[in-house]
Amino acid sequence: MFVFRIAPIFILPALFLLAFASDVKELEWWETTIFYQIYPRSFMDSDGDGIGDLKGITSKLEYLKELGVGATWLSPMFQSPMYDFGYDIADFYDVHDEYGTMEDFDNLMAKAKELDIKIVLDFVPNHGSNESVWFEEALRGHEKYYDYFMWEDGIMDENGTLRPPNNWNSVFRKSAWEYREEVGKYYLHQFVIGQPDFNYRNPEVVEEMKNVLRFWFEKGVAGFRVDAISHLFEVDKEKFGGRYPDEPLSGDSTDDPENYNYLDHIYTKDLDETYDMVYQWREVFEEYSKKDGLERVMMTESYGSPQVTMKYFGDGERDGSHMPFNFVLISDVNGDSSAAEIKYALDKFLTFKPIDKLANWVAGNHDNNRVASRFSPMLVDGVNMIVLLLPGIAVTYMGEEIGMVDGYVSWEDTVDPSGCNTDDPINYVSASRDPERTPFQWSSEKNAGFSTGDKTWLPVAEGYETLNVEVQRTVERSHLNIYKTLAKLRAEPAFRHGRYESVAFNSDVFAFRRWHDGETYIVIINLRDVTYDIDLTYFDNVLGDLEVVVNSLDSPKTVGDVFEVSAVPVAGYEGMVLKLI
Numbered sequence: 001m002f003v004f005r006i007a008p009i010f011i012l013p014a015l016f017l018l019a020f021a022s023d024v025k026e027l028e029w030w031e032t033t034i035f036y037q038i039y040p041r042s043f044m045d046s047d048g049d050g051i052g053d054l055k056g057i058t059s060k061l062e063y064l065k066e067l068g069v070g071a072t073w074l075s076p077m078f079q080s081p082m083y084d085f086g087y088d089i090a091d092f093y094d095v096h097d098e099y100g101t102m103e104d105f106d107n108l109m110a111k112a113k114e115l116d117i118k119i120v121l122d123f124v125p126n127h128g129s130n131e132s133v134w135f136e137e138a139l140r141g142h143e144k145y146y147d148y149f150m151w152e153d154g155i156m157d158e159n160g161t162l163r164p165p166n167n168w169n170s171v172f173r174k175s176a177w178e179y180r181e182e183v184g185k186y187y188l189h190q191f192v193i194g195q196p197d198f199n200y201r202n203p204e205v206v207e208e209m210k211n212v213l214r215f216w217f218e219k220g221v222a223g224f225r226v227d228a229i230s231h232l233f234e235v236d237k238e239k240f241g242g243r244y245p246d247e248p249l250s251g252d253s254t255d256d257p258e259n260y261n262y263l264d265h266i267y268t269k270d271l272d273e274t275y276d277m278v279y280q281w282r283e284v285f286e287e288y289s290k291k292d293g294l295e296r297v298m299m300t301e302s303y304g305s306p307q308v309t310m311k312y313f314g315d316g317e318r319d320g321s322h323m324p325f326n327f328v329l330i331s332d333v334n335g336d337s338s339a340a341e342i343k344y345a346l347d348k349f350l351t352f353k354p355i356d357k358l359a360n361w362v363a364g365n366h367d368n369n370r371v372a373s374r375f376s377p378m379l380v381d382g383v384n385m386i387v388l389l390l391p392g393i394a395v396t397y398m399g400e401e402i403g404m405v406d407g408y409v410s411w412e413d414t415v416d417p418s419g420c421n422t423d424d425p426i427n428y429v430s431a432s433r434d435p436e437r438t439p440f441q442w443s444s445e446k447n448a449g450f451s452t453g454d455k456t457w458l459p460v461a462e463g464y465e466t467l468n469v470e471v472q473r474t475v476e477r478s479h480l481n482i483y484k485t486l487a488k489l490r491a492e493p494a495f496r497h498g499r500y501e502s503v504a505f506n507s508d509v510f511a512f513r514r515w516h517d518g519e520t521y522i523v524i525i526n527l528r529d530v531t532y533d534i535d536l537t538y539f540d541n542v543l544g545d546l547e548v549v550v551n552s553l554d555s556p557k558t559v560g561d562v563f564e565v566s567a568v569p570v571a572g573y574e575g576m577v578l579k580l581i
């Protein structure tokens with residue numbers, strides 16, 4: 001009796017007050033976590049063949065826990081002949097031999113569950129493999145599978161030579177069409193020859209690819225990162241008299257007719273039908289989220305204008321991607337950028353995104369040079385401060401937490417088709433993605449502790465003897481330990497729920513403020529080797545003293561140092577998180 005009478009009076013107002021005082025929305029797991037991208041081939045080799053594998057990943061999952069990471073996105077680990085290192089999938093329902101077995105995958109899932117780390121897989125919907133059963137059946141004239149791909153007749157030129165159907169180029173250079181004698185036609189491959197594009201105007205393809213999602217959802221994966229989404233649909237050729245039309249010349253950046261950028265991709269990229277397909281996939285995600293209560297998350301890869309990127313979120317009526325990747329830190333800025341350019345780039349996504357959606361921050365991946373190489377080894381911590389402390393979701397490519405640098409890969413050792421297709425032993429480096437894919441640096445041991453084998457699939461980057469996890473764990477101050485501190489700090493209400501304001505104090509110093517419920521933090525990053533005294537009273541309500549909470553590796557300050565807001569000394573390349581006290 002007593003309990004029943006007292007409860008409504010005391011507990012309800014207390015709950016009401018609590019809800020009011022914190023004034024924050026309940027956030028889903030994916031809205032607060034850090035996603036850590038693992039490139040399976042380069043993370044950890046368990047059997048000494050020089051190639052990373054699933055058992056290797058399982059053996060290192062605790063490292064992710066140590067970092068403070070709650071989810072990992074694995075680049076493709078499906079059955080593949082590896083012409084594009086796993087992005088050419090021969091069997092979407094199986095694990096690649098070099099990476100292990102389905103049992104290894106199930107063990108990985110079990111270990112991840114035990115550690116409460118969510119597993120996100122790579123979904124590569126645009127194309128399959130020329131060595132898949134589907135493609136082989138197509139070549140044999142099996143109608144069902146023939147219609148899975150995009151076929152077109154060639155053109156006979158005046159000298160009787162058969163030429164590709166039109167001028168479309170592959171993203172990796174040269175014609176996007178490849179002839180197959182078996183059927184007397186060309187097939188489309190927007191990427192390498194080994195990656196025949198699927199025909200998304202065929203409802204059976206649409207259903208098949210939804211089944212791929214369902215298959216892995218049944219195994220408990222928490223979502224998918226969707227690869228190369230902008231290339232999904234090509235124009236409907238029935239609207240052009242039954243033949244795919246030439247694309248117009250772009251008129252910019254290159255005079256090489258075989259270069260992808262030579263053409264304006266109005267018929268092969270960012271077509272309206274693509275967004276519709278993303279919204280359809282989201283329905284499959286929702287089916288599973290409802291089934292067991294684990295919200296499944298979709299991350300979409302599209303390099304483009306913010307206007308285009310935002311379309312992946314949804315159209316107002318239908319939902320799409322949870323996280324259209326925000327690539328500004330990769331495509332818009334680098335070590336030469338001014339503080340104003342950094343601010344301008346960071347503001348972009350925040351300005352264009354729908355008000356009820358979250359931003360996301362990513363500074364590196366398996367397709368782009370490493371942060372230490374693209375910005376500066378001195379800015380590794382500063383960039384991690386941006387990625388982890390701006391409002392929204394953080395994504396870290398493996399190795400960025402210890403400041404790995406691009407490895408040197410000679411022309412002879414180059415395996416990436418994007419590098420090889422340049423046919424240029426001098427200038428291949430800028431096109432090759434091998435440098436950012438060199439083996440993960442665990443320790444000072446042989447092959448950086450990545451493999452016990454005599455040869456690794458890509459050479460280990462120079463300098464691993466001192467730049468590795470083991471060394472950075474044992475010393476007090478290291479990129480690794482700074483990263484861990486930032487990952488913890490990220491959970492503070494000011495970073496999780498707080499507001500954001502940024503400023504370029506001059507051409508070199510970028511700073512931002514995060515604040516919530518009486519707590520205020522200021523993050524300052526000096527992009528150059530010049531010293532400054534910065535007056536932070538520029539920020540509203542920032543008065544009194546600031547305490548150093550985290551500072552970059554070479555910063556001359558000590559955690560706990562206190563400075564007056566009106567004159568904070570900033571050393572060259574210094575990055576620091578300060579708390580108002």
Ligand SMILES: *[C@@H]1O[C@H](CO)[C@@H](O)[C@H](O)[C@H]1NC(C)=O
Nearest residue numbers: 156157158159160161162163
């Ligand atoms: C056809 O051959 C002639 C003579 O060899 C050559 O000049 C011309 O460019 C060729 N045409 C094409 C379309 O390759």
Ligand SMILES: *[C@@H]1O[C@H](CO)[C@@H](O)[C@H](O)[C@H]1NC(C)=O
Nearest residue numbers: 083084130131192193194195
């Ligand atoms: C598949 O394509 C690759 C080029 O990406 C080529 O080297 C290989 O021979 C092709 N395989 C078959 C069976 O056609």
Ligand SMILES: [Ca+2]
Nearest residue numbers: 045047051053
């Ligand atoms: Ca291996």
Ligand SMILES: [Ca+2]
Nearest residue numbers: 197231232233
């Ligand atoms: Ca396509």
